[in-house]
Amino acid sequence: MRRSPDEESNGELTVTPPKEWAAGVPAVTHALEYSLDQTSPRRTALTLLTMNQVDGIDCPGCAWPDPAPGHRHKNEYCENGAKHINDEATTKRVTPDFFRRHTIADLNERSDEWLNEQGRLTEPMVKRPGAEHYEPISWRNALGLLADELNALDSPDEAAFYTSGRVSNEAAFVLQLFARAFGTNNLPDCSNMCHESSGFALHETLGIGKGTVTLLDLEHSDLVFLVGQNPGTNHPRQLSALERTKLNGGRIIAVNPLPEAGLRRFKNPQKPRGVVGRGVQIADRLLQIRLGGDLALFRALNRLLLEAEAAAPGAVLDRDFIDANTVGFEEFSEHARSTDWTQVLADTGLTREEIEAVRDEVLTADRVIVCWAMGLTQHRHAVPTIREIVNFLMLRGNLGKPGAGACPVRGHSNVQGDRTMGVWEQMPDGFLDALQEEFGFDPPRHHGLDSVNAIRAMHEGKVKLFVGVAGNFVRAAPDSDFTEAAIRQCRLTAQISTKLNRSHVVCGDTALILPTLGRTEHDVQSTGEQFVTVENSMSVVHTSRGRLEPSSRVLLSEVAILSRLARQTLGSRHDIPWETFEADYGTVRDRISRVVPGFHDFNARVARPGGIPLPNPVNEGVFPTPVGKAVFTSNTGDAPRAPQGHLVLQTLRSHDQWNTVPYTSNDRYRGIHGSRQVVMVNPEDLTELGLAERDEVDVVSVWPDGVERRAAGYQVVSYPTPRGCAAAYYPETNVLVPLDHVDPISNEPASKSIIVRLEPTR
Numbered sequence: 001m002r003r004s005p006d007e008e009s010n011g012e013l014t015v016t017p018p019k020e021w022a023a024g025v026p027a028v029t030h031a032l033e034y035s036l037d038q039t040s041p042r043r044t045a046l047t048l049l050t051m052n053q054v055d056g057i058d059c060p061g062c063a064w065p066d067p068a069p070g071h072r073h074k075n076e077y078c079e080n081g082a083k084h085i086n087d088e089a090t091t092k093r094v095t096p097d098f099f100r101r102h103t104i105a106d107l108n109e110r111s112d113e114w115l116n117e118q119g120r121l122t123e124p125m126v127k128r129p130g131a132e133h134y135e136p137i138s139w140r141n142a143l144g145l146l147a148d149e150l151n152a153l154d155s156p157d158e159a160a161f162y163t164s165g166r167v168s169n170e171a172a173f174v175l176q177l178f179a180r181a182f183g184t185n186n187l188p189d190c191s192n193m194c195h196e197s198s199g200f201a202l203h204e205t206l207g208i209g210k211g212t213v214t215l216l217d218l219e220h221s222d223l224v225f226l227v228g229q230n231p232g233t234n235h236p237r238q239l240s241a242l243e244r245t246k247l248n249g250g251r252i253i254a255v256n257p258l259p260e261a262g263l264r265r266f267k268n269p270q271k272p273r274g275v276v277g278r279g280v281q282i283a284d285r286l287l288q289i290r291l292g293g294d295l296a297l298f299r300a301l302n303r304l305l306l307e308a309e310a311a312a313p314g315a316v317l318d319r320d321f322i323d324a325n326t327v328g329f330e331e332f333s334e335h336a337r338s339t340d341w342t343q344v345l346a347d348t349g350l351t352r353e354e355i356e357a358v359r360d361e362v363l364t365a366d367r368v369i370v371c372w373a374m375g376l377t378q379h380r381h382a383v384p385t386i387r388e389i390v391n392f393l394m395l396r397g398n399l400g401k402p403g404a405g406a407c408p409v410r411g412h413s414n415v416q417g418d419r420t421m422g423v424w425e426q427m428p429d430g431f432l433d434a435l436q437e438e439f440g441f442d443p444p445r446h447h448g449l450d451s452v453n454a455i456r457a458m459h460e461g462k463v464k465l466f467v468g469v470a471g472n473f474v475r476a477a478p479d480s481d482f483t484e485a486a487i488r489q490c491r492l493t494a495q496i497s498t499k500l501n502r503s504h505v506v507c508g509d510t511a512l513i514l515p516t517l518g519r520t521e522h523d524v525q526s527t528g529e530q531f532v533t534v535e536n537s538m539s540v541v542h543t544s545r546g547r548l549e550p551s552s553r554v555l556l557s558e559v560a561i562l563s564r565l566a567r568q569t570l571g572s573r574h575d576i577p578w579e580t581f582e583a584d585y586g587t588v589r590d591r592i593s594r595v596v597p598g599f600h601d602f603n604a605r606v607a608r609p610g611g612i613p614l615p616n617p618v619n620e621g622v623f624p625t626p627v628g629k630a631v632f633t634s635n636t637g638d639a640p641r642a643p644q645g646h647l648v649l650q651t652l653r654s655h656d657q658w659n660t661v662p663y664t665s666n667d668r669y670r671g672i673h674g675s676r677q678v679v680m681v682n683p684e685d686l687t688e689l690g691l692a693e694r695d696e697v698d699v700v701s702v703w704p705d706g707v708e709r710r711a712a713g714y715q716v717v718s719y720p721t722p723r724g725c726a727a728a729y730y731p732e733t734n735v736l737v738p739l740d741h742v743d744p745i746s747n748e749p750a751s752k753s754i755i756v757r758l759e760p761t762r
């Protein structure tokens with residue numbers, strides 16, 4: 001891949017100070033460079049210029065929403081969106097000849113970056129038991145083999161179907177329908193490792209597992225908290241929305257251990273002023289909190305708000321909101337008043353003055369939004385933390401009114417839609433009833449396996465067959481060595497994928513690669529050209545229509561692969577028209593309109609520019625919890641504490657990767673170039689540990705099970721992170737995350753609070 005001068009690297013680590021602003025001209029230049037390197041100017045025009053436009057291609061990157069039709073810029077994408085789309089639109093190809101040249105063992109020696117760089121998968125391939133290579137196989141035989149193996153299982157629960165959030169609504173609906181008609185709820189997904197904790201906390205407190213704000217709310221808020229998220233890298237167009245918040249007079253408080261560039265200053269590349277000027281300051285305050293300190297921070301803020309109310313009764317809390325809409329206030333306030341300042345200061349690493357200054361800002365703001373992402377969800381006390389944020393919002397009635405609310409910022413472009421379509425191992429009875437009514441079979445009612453439990457079941461030989469619909473399960477999951485061993489135990493693994501990754505080379509006895517169309521490509525079926533739909537982070541469902549010639553003539557769409565697999569597996573077992581689904585996705589949407597709440601007249605409504613905003617009961621004053629009201633909760637949980645000589649490690653994304661797929665070894669905003677094998681440590685901790693910048697270390701995680709988990713060959717980088725808190729890149733460090741290290745309520749891996757020691761290697 002071509003490098004610009006500030007990214008030139010010879011594989012040697014170079015470190016410069018972290019950047020103080022995000023985007024601007026370098027973002028535009030990088031976007032174009034990636035595009036031209038991977039594809040051609042014509043293809044770039046077809047992809048980038050239609051991206052996020054009405055009737056265009058939905059960006060395959062993150063789930064950030066698009067402005068209303070008529071308010072979109074002609075370049076409605078960010079640097080990273082351009083990278084992600086071109087990573088799919090690349091003209092490089094992985095052909096059967098490639099697999100003849102490389103054994104599977106050879107491929108397993110290659111880096112994640114190298115595997116991805118080989119290009120798009122072009123033909124179905126099979127690895128037979130004991131074989132060293134993948135070899136070509138026809139679609140009919142590949143799907144027949146998979147269907148036979150599924151039918152040979154002793155129980156449908158010996159299969160698991162994993163989904164990653166790039167899958168369209170139509171494909172997700174067909175997948176969950178097939179799995180349930182086959183007889184299992186084993187539908188683990190990437191959400192189990194992503195926003196599962198948000199879903200649990202919001203469901204319990206508000207009765208709906210999704211956020212409550214729209215783009216307009218964000219732009220017209222008085223005060224926006226950005227907690228545990230790095231928008232400059234992971235949701236770059238959020239910065240354009242936040243720029244408008246600022247221009248409208250709103251203020252922003254960032255809560256993050258790291259001084260991320262996008263939290264500081266933004267130069268909007270879509271505006272002349274953004275290109276030549278100093279840009280806009282994003283965060284008015286940055287609270288450099290210790291890892292896992294957020295529960296303590298929000299408990300302290302809630303205590304301070306209650307005290308302010310006691311000092312000026314009627315002036316602080318929104319009693320009308322609390323009395324009309326909530327339960328549990330008294331118990332919560334008693335608990336909040338017991339919040340211990342010594343613990344707050346130790347857990348957060350902040351000063352009391354810093355926290356009181358935030359309280360003062362809150363007291364002058366009528367409309368408050370809290371945004372969050374993985375910095376909150378990937379902790380052992382993630383659910384309690386997010387519940388405490390709901391308490392915080394409810395105290396001043398910051399729910400269900402314009403400019404206020406809860407905003408979990410979603411990762412994958414359709415991760416939220418996949419859940420809406422029923423990809424969840426514990427869908428509620430109402431959904432299963434609707435499925436039964438529509439399709440006339442009894443869906444299984446017992447809960448299925450999530451990602452962590454699926455790994456355990458594979459390890460124990462209870463799950464024997466694993467199908468991955470998109471994603472890279474082996475690399476995304478925690479405890480890499482354990483997960484790899486679990487996958488290798490399987491009789492058969494099959495991956496429906498666009499690009500080569502580790503999950504194709506760490507595989508079962510028999511393994512299938514089922515290559516599929518990406519979102520950028522024309523999807524033509526027997527009734528004509530198809531489009532698909534997705535749901536963004538703010539619950540708007542809209543279309544995505546591919547523009548490019550498919551990467552290979554052999555590719556099938558995800559809907560086609562899943563419908564054919566269902567037909568070959570189930571035969572005439574159920575009266576479900578799989579063939580019609582494949583021929584016309586409109587017929588899938590018709591079914592969705594009758595099964596999924598909020599989707600009535602789906603085909604007609606989704607064709608309108610801007611799509612369908614799904615109803616959000618909270619914004620209509622309805623809280624569909626079992627008690628019919630929003631619920632105040634009392635939350636406890638300690639921030640992770642490292643013993644003497646140890647650190648707490650978070651695993652995060654660089655500026656130049658898409659989840660398990662690094663594009664290069666550079667992390668431009670953090671000033672780290674040429675290597676991803678780095679661990680960022682506070683300079684005073686380095687001194688105390690007797691280490692110096694660039695020292696070589698192994699990172700070893702400490703967990704009571706006695707298993708040694710080691711990420712070898714790292715270099716230490718001195719970085720402005722709080723004392724005791726280190727950071728390193730995911731997925732390389734997943735090897736350090738014990739499978740049992742989860743939030744016990746959501747079962748989400750706590751990938752941002754791993755206790756480690758650094759062992760010098762020379």
Ligand SMILES: Nc1nc2c(c(=O)[nH]1)N[C@H]1C(S)=C(S)[C@@H](COP(=O)(O)OP(=O)(O)OC[C@H]3O[C@@H](n4cnc5c(=O)[nH]c(N)nc54)[C@H](O)[C@@H]3O)O[C@H]1N2
Pocket residue numbers: 061062080194227228229230231233234235255256257258260289290291292293294373374375376410411412650651652653654655656657658659660752
């Ligand atoms: N370019 C790009 N975009 C992406 C992705 C990608 O890989 N690349 N992935 C997509 C996906 S699936 C997701 S889920 C999102 C992820 O988006 P993010 O959640 O922004 O991703 P992470 O890199 O995991 O960063 C977590 C942030 O939280 C901070 N943090 C860590 N621990 C704590 C804590 O205890 N408290 C607080 N307050 N902050 C903490 C970290 O310093 C970091 O800034 O991005 C999506 N967008």
Ligand SMILES: Nc1nc2c(c(=O)[nH]1)N[C@H]1C(S)=C(S)[C@@H](COP(=O)(O)OP(=O)(O)OC[C@H]3O[C@@H](n4cnc5c(=O)[nH]c(N)nc54)[C@H](O)[C@@H]3O)O[C@H]1N2
Pocket residue numbers: 164165166167190191193194195374378411412469470471472473475476477478496497498499500501516517518519558651652653658659660661730731733734737751
């Ligand atoms: N330690 C640690 N672990 C983590 C995280 C962390 O922060 N720290 N983050 C977690 C999070 S938030 C997530 S979401 C997961 C991500 O887990 P996944 O979603 O499983 O991983 P991705 O890297 O997004 O998957 C990339 C692969 O998807 C395939 N793909 C891409 N586009 C398409 C498509 O359109 N169709 C099909 N069929 N395939 C496609 C390509 O083959 C590509 O190689 O990882 C989780 N794991």
Ligand code: SF4
Pocket residue numbers: 059060061062063064076077078079080081082084234235236237238
């Ligand atoms: S902000 Fe997200 S959705 Fe928008 S262009 Fe960038 S990566 Fe794509």
Ligand SMILES: [Mo]
Pocket residue numbers: 190193194195411412
């Ligand atoms: Mo994610």
